[in-house]
Amino acid sequence: MIKVIILGAGNVAFHLTTNLLKNIEVKLVQVYNRDITKIQYLKNQTSITNNLTDLKEADIYIISIPDNAISNFSSKLELKNKLVVHTSGCTAMNELQSNSNKGVFYLVQSFSKERKVDFSKIPICIEAETDKDFKLLKKLAKSISNNNYSINSKQxxxxxxxxxxxxxxxxxxxxxxxxxxxxxxxxxxxxxxxxxxxxxxxxxxxxxxxxxxxxxxxxxxxxxxxxxxxxxxxxxxxxxxxxxxxxxxxxxx
Known part of the structure; x- marks a missing residue:
């Protein structure tokens, strides 16, 4: 089972959290957000925190925050030898500044909290620095959607x-x-x-x-x-x- 932590509470993070909580191949071990009131609704379903030093152990840490905040936010993460990815469409993988392994998990869809989406049809574009991490992201993507693509940062x-x-x-x-x-x-x-x-x-x-x-x-x-x-x-x-x-x-x- 893939252990995942989501960092963020925006539209993409909200829908991804909702999906992973129901995903039998994934354990959503924690959700982080700076404003913890936005994720209080999850407290009976998974661990929540607003403190980066309290992050639990996981296989994949998914940053799902505004694009212009990714670089600075990721620099605050101390997750050596862990896989940290972002969900941005226009942010290069190498803009992740943590001392971790890097990747991208981009869901090609327009998300609004008020509308449900069928994740099985959403294209997921993945990228990783190593074959091992790519295979892990591909496994996660396959557990969510039938449409998965290998796309580099330029593409x-x-x-x-x-x-x-x-x-x-x-x-x-x-x-x-x-x-x-x-x-x-x-x-x-x-x-x-x-x-x-x-x-x-x-x-x-x-x-x-x-x-x-x-x-x-x-x-x-x-x-x-x-x-x-x-x-x-x-x-x-x-x-x-x-x-x-x-x-x-x-x-x-």
């Missing part, structure tokens, strides 16, 4: 950039679409089947073949009509994306 940074485009930026466009609906007293619910179909379409088509819309058709009349209805900020985003689409498909406005 993971590019993957994280791609994830920002397909997740964070797309969600912001949902927000703008919702704004436009609210301003015109239209229910955003009308657009949800379209959103789902667009997402489902790329399970069978490459994105390049799934594109539709006025920019794809070079429908300048519709494009001009749209821009007159938008705020300055919305116009900038609409125009930038329209130009990118028309350039992709070799058409000029």
């Amino acid at each position: 993971r940074e590019s993957l994280h950039i791609a994830a920002v485009f397909v997740n964070n930026f797309v969600n912001h466009l949902y927000y703008i679409g919702n704004q436009i609906c609210e301003e015109n007293k239209i229910s955003f619910e009308i657009l949800k089947p379209l959103i789902l179909e667009t997402a489902n379409k790329i399970t069978s088509l490459d994105p390049i073949n799934a594109q539709t819309g006025p920019a794809m058709r070079n429908d300048t009349k519709t494009i001009e009509k749209h821009t007159t209805k938008l705020t300055v900020n919305q116009q900038e985003i609409y125009t930038l994306l329209t130009k990118s689409i028309t350039k992709t498909y070799g058409k000029k406005l």
